Structures are given as structure tokens and as C-alpha cells.
Amino acid sequence: MALYVYAITGEKHPLDLDGLSGVGSEPSPVRVVAAGPLCAVVSDISEEIRPKRRDVLIHQDVQERLMSGGPVLPLQFGYTATDESAVEQALRKDADGYLATLERLRGCAEYHVRAVQDEEELLRQILRDSPEARELNERIRSGDEDPQLPLALGQLIAAQVQERQQALSSGLVDALVPFARDYTVRQASGTDLLNLSLLVADDRREEFRTAEGNLAREIGDGIEFRLSGPLPPYSFVQ
Structure with missing residues (x-):
């Protein structure tokens, strides 16, 4: 059988x-x-x-x-x-x-950390911080009919989104991996900007959870953390 x-x-x-x-x-x-x-x-x-x-x-x-x-x-x-x-x-x-x-x-378990960024909040941040994006947006809203404006604004925002999310994701990984014996970063999907799996020793579990909680509170508006674990270490079985 x-x-x-x-x-x-x-x-x-x-x-x-x-x-x-x-x-x-x-x-x-x-x-x-x-x-x-x-x-x-x-x-x-x-x-x-x-x-x-x-x-x-x-x-x-x-x-x-x-x-x-x-x-x-x-x-x-x-x-x-x-x-x-x-x-x-x-x-x-x-x-x-x-x-x-x-x-x-x-003596280890797996933890998943996912981070999701609110797209509207991110757009507001880009328009606030980027004079070029803000100028293009204001020209479109004021009725400028130049057909290149929406394309230029879209390309600028897309580049800013990618740059900011990559920097934020790298910063989150750097902040959490010191608490892990091993880790793996997977391609984020949907609205996620981070999909991180960590192999955390039992004797560092509370330290890790405290650091993750502090990071979630300090990271700023528009970012939602999702922590799962302890889990079977699927990601670390070769």
C-alpha cells in the first residue's frame, strides 16, 4: 500500500x-x-x-x-x-x-515575516518628497493636455516605488537576520514588499519577537507587519 x-x-x-x-x-x-x-x-x-x-x-x-x-x-x-x-x-x-x-x-523553529505597504500612503510620500513628481502631478491636475505628462509621471512613480521598497526591504532584513541562524528571502507577491523566512533558535525567540515588534512600531505609517511562527522549518530543509 x-x-x-x-x-x-x-x-x-x-x-x-x-x-x-x-x-x-x-x-x-x-x-x-x-x-x-x-x-x-x-x-x-x-x-x-x-x-x-x-x-x-x-x-x-x-x-x-x-x-x-x-x-x-x-x-x-x-x-x-x-x-x-x-x-x-x-x-x-x-x-x-x-x-x-x-x-x-x-532547537530552532521557522518564522515568516511579511511586510505590506499601503500604496496610497506610498504615493503621497513620493508626491511630498519628489519635486519632479509633484510638478508633473500639478500640471496634470491643472489641465495641461501634454500627452507625455501621465506617462512621465507614471514612469517616475514606478521607479520611486521600486527604489523605496527595495531599500525598505533590505533595511528590514538587515534588522532581523542578526537574531536568526539562517534566513531566506523570497520574491514578494501582490502588495507585499517583503517575504522573509528566518530560522530562529529557541533561546532567541523572545529577543527576536521583541525586536520584530519594536521594528513594526517604529517603521512608520503605511507599513503592516505580519509575523507567523513558530512553524516547522520547511524553508530550511534541503
């Missing part, structure tokens, strides 16, 4: 899985497949698993239960194996790498 694989742990992990049922329409108990110094946490499945809300929450619940007992290599939602033999083979093949990563993640 096929297996759904949640995570990899070391053999000394307490693996408190009592009462946990797995993903799928006919959930089976979450259990362990061991190979040498490693264990894979799995459950039996008889269907293709899709990211339904219930199954995503179960996947996350298993990860959080495991995190409470020690370092864990969380797999992304949807990872499956054909059978126990395939799982055992994968554990043995990459044992050294898995063990090294588990040691690197020991």
Missing part, C-alpha cells in the same frame, strides 16, 4: 504519535518506518491526496506534534512513497545529509 510521508526524524526522537490519524478519506493511524538512525513518519493511503483543508490541517498537526519532541525535517504537503521499502531506501541513501540537517535545525 502507498504511504503518505509527513516528516523525517532521528531514531531518538520520542515520536509521540498517539491518537493521530492521517490524511485521506479513510484515515489510518500515523506510524513510523525506521531505517538505521532515521525514522519516517507516515500513514497508509489508498488514493491520490489533494490539498483539501482537512488534509492540510492534519499534515500541519502532525508536524507540530513532532516539533514539540525534537528536531524534525518536515516534508511539504503531498509527498508520497510507493511502499515501506521505498521509504527505507530513501532514508539509507541520504542518511548523512538528513542527520546533518536535523542537527542544524535542533
Whole structure:
């Protein structure tokens, strides 16, 4: 029978899985497949698993239960194996790498920091701070029919937005990464200007949260911070 694989742990992990049922329409108990110094946490499945809300929450619940007992290599939602033999083979093949990563993640959790900038507030700041943008805007509003004015203003504002957001994003990263063992910056999407993942040691958790809170208060108008964590260290499993 096929297996759904949640995570990899070391053999000394307490693996408190009592009462946990797995993903799928006919959930089976979450259990362990061991190979040498490693264990894979799995459950039996008889269907293709899709990211339904219930199954995503179960996947996350298993990860959080495991995190409470020690370092864990969380797999992304949807990872499956054909059978126990395939799982055992994968554990043995990459044992050294898995063990090294588990040691690197020991005593750590992942935190996500997203920053969103209010576009209207940013536009007001640009028009306030840039004489050239302010002049173009005033000419358009006063009825100047030069067809090049809107294009020139749009290009100027777009360049200013990119420059300011890149500078702000870099400054936020520089302020937070000293509290982390590792970090990764992903491409921001939508209205986000920052999408930052940090690997933070447990003994620096409060220090990090305090610094993030202070930064959010000091950063100024028009910036919203969103902090998530502690989370399984998905971003730091290679």
C-alpha cells in the first residue's frame, strides 16, 4: 500500500504519535518506518491526496506534534512513497545529509515575516518628497493636455516605488537576520514588499519577537507587519 510521508526524524526522537490519524478519506493511524538512525513518519493511503483543508490541517498537526519532541525535517504537503521499502531506501541513501540537517535545525523553529505597504500612503510620500513628481502631478491636475505628462509621471512613480521598497526591504532584513541562524528571502507577491523566512533558535525567540515588534512600531505609517511562527522549518530543509 502507498504511504503518505509527513516528516523525517532521528531514531531518538520520542515520536509521540498517539491518537493521530492521517490524511485521506479513510484515515489510518500515523506510524513510523525506521531505517538505521532515521525514522519516517507516515500513514497508509489508498488514493491520490489533494490539498483539501482537512488534509492540510492534519499534515500541519502532525508536524507540530513532532516539533514539540525534537528536531524534525518536515516534508511539504503531498509527498508520497510507493511502499515501506521505498521509504527505507530513501532514508539509507541520504542518511548523512538528513542527520546533518536535523542537527542544524535542533532547537530552532521557522518564522515568516511579511511586510505590506499601503500604496496610497506610498504615493503621497513620493508626491511630498519628489519635486519632479509633484510638478508633473500639478500640471496634470491643472489641465495641461501634454500627452507625455501621465506617462512621465507614471514612469517616475514606478521607479520611486521600486527604489523605496527595495531599500525598505533590505533595511528590514538587515534588522532581523542578526537574531536568526539562517534566513531566506523570497520574491514578494501582490502588495507585499517583503517575504522573509528566518530560522530562529529557541533561546532567541523572545529577543527576536521583541525586536520584530519594536521594528513594526517604529517603521512608520503605511507599513503592516505580519509575523507567523513558530512553524516547522520547511524553508530550511534541503
